[in-house]
Amino acid sequence: MLKSVFIAIKKQFAVADEEHGGNHENALRLATAALLVEMGRADHYSDGDEAALILELLRDHFVMESEDVGALYEFATEKADQVVSLHELTSLLHRSLDEEERGRLLEMMWRVAYADKRLDPLEDSLVRKVADLLYVRNTSLMKIRERVMSAIDQ
Template sequence: MLRTLKELFGALAEPLPAGQPADAEHRLQLATAVLLVEVMRADDETGEAEREAILAALRTQFDLHADELERLYDLAHAASRDAPDLYSFTSQLNKGYSAAEKARIVEYLWRVAYADGRLSHYENHLMLKLGDLLYIPRGDFVAAKQRARAAAGLAPD
């Protein structure tokens, strides 16, 4: 498994080949999934609600079957544990997504943060960091946060 993860991180660092759209899509899927898992792991209180929020986000964002979602989640969890930083993942999203698509990803990240009904200061800190790494304008960042709070049934800040 270690060799596989080393290959994965090496592949994420390489430039995208021109004729490989499937590889580019897989990189975006994995990078997105890893960031979702990172938010889940931010406060050391991982629960089923957060896991379900991740799977719902991946299901909405990508056209994947249930078994593919589970494999992606498992791979993202392993990659998240072994990742030296978040840059390799956020840079993939910056290369592969438009500003509007990245704002939608940020909303999914907020939904994971709010899945347990509260936002820890660790989750908030990570979200601020991810918003900066993804170059999300502050207004779009706050709007995504408010939509996620409303989706979780929480009152606005």
Template sequence: MLRTILAMFQGEASEPLHPHHVEIAAAALLYEVIKADDDIDQRELEALSDMLQNTFSLTAKETEMVLASGSARSEDAVDLVQFTQVLNQSLDASAKHKVIQGLWHVAYADKTLAPLEEHVIRKIADLLYIPHSQYIQAKLAAQSVG
């Protein structure tokens, strides 16, 4: 029992990781951006689904499962660190940059960028150790597409 409690405080999982834990963490972050302005638009949800499928090469069934789990975890979240920590441990710099690009595309999917959406993306970029220049490049690329 003491080992289980110590493992919890040391961040060791006593249960096995979900096979799509990275994708679920990314989905939760994407949901955080969508929820930031309290206006969930269908175009944002479609962009979220597309981003997950394209970035992680998921099947339609896997995407549906990741979206459901990511949404639920986002609703229960008290911070972003629990998700960014998974990405930092599992992804290289290039893959994390793709996640930031996806966050921007989702934010611009409804053709408007709310200040709170930008704020959430900035926080996520900082937690993923994304250089400011890459953060800005991703934002400009998403603006030109949107």
């Protein structure tokens, strides 16, 4: 039963090229989730806090039911396993998101990076690479980081 539900949701989130009738919104969700999964893996350490935070961020950002978020997370994990280049994930996001939305994505990435209360150099490198691919200026990225750090300190 659960497998058939997962397969159905996996099909729902299947990424197809926009010109070939793919569901654009689901492709954006998948790309966002896969980047967050990559961020969670960047420091090669996971105690479950990062995964729980990613699920929470996805649920709140996309206003989804927990079951749907779980399926998206599983599919995003598969997608992240298959990705050869970050460009595969960021190109659609760059074309589709405005500056504010790209900032929200980077804010979610910083939150995942700081889930364990420390920033690993690999996490820092990943979020900077993604920001570059999304054409977000370094000054904007640092403001977003400071905002996240301030929220953590409170």
